[in-house]
Amino acid sequence: MTEGVGLTDRWAARVLLLDPAGRVLLLHGCDPARPSHQYWFTVGGGLEPGETLVEAAIRETFEETGLRVAAADLEGPVRSDVVRFPFDGQWYTQEQSFFVVRTLAFEVDLTHLGEYEIGSIDIGRWWSIDELTATSERYYPEDLVALLREVG
Template sequence: MTRDGGHIDRRAARVLLLDPAGRVLMLHGWDPARPSHTYWFTVGGGVEPGESLLDAAVREAFEETGLRFDPAALEGPVRTDTVTFPFDGAWYSQEQSFFVARALETVIDLSRLNEVEQGCIDEARWWSAADLDATDERFYPPDLPSLLRSLLPSPLPSPSPLPEVA
């Protein structure tokens, strides 16, 4: 991570944590500099010096949920992009890679959040793509419903009717 005045460049690992029903875990938070700007976002965060993206994904998943994953169990990255956003009075340019982790356990423990996170994250919730499509609440990334659908198995097509035998 480098900081230039009010601008911070960083690399991040995000985790699309899916439950057995294909719902993604989202955390609810806000920008400390703009407390009324609330939003839902995926698990994950900045890569620490000397840490691989995969190791950062595993660490962040544990810190933000209490769930432990074997790095070999994560899929991806399934997407990498760069976003620019304000947070706590600074502008971030974040290159982020998304991994998929599949959770059998759906009870989330937020007790390991760091001090900054404790001050601006208040809830965790499992969301389906349909839930995200239907909500008026802000969430990131904004195209998450289509990303989720691309990761989930397609429903089986309806069987074709058998031809009639004369």
């Protein structure tokens, strides 16, 4: 944490969308305050006021991919943790829970993104564990390969 900089608390639902081949769908984006800081990340985001983790996972999956899922489609949470990160000039402490959704591979539809996401998310891609292990590209969570092996 940066000395003297406050942290904004945030709660988030993250979704590991897995296809029958075991590939995970990741979104590509950047931090608007640091456009050169590009990375891949799991579907999901912050809870809206009064929203449950499951409701947020369902909403975020649709907004970020166009895929409609139901509560019964969600496995988990399969992991919960706390991360700290900067985004758009602000530091966050995020309590996040990961769910798994098993689905057929599909083409990502980014037309439902919120205004704040439009400038920071540009594409989606299905990744195998081997591709994640071999890539030099940045992705989050950093231990995604281990998490994918755990959930199979």
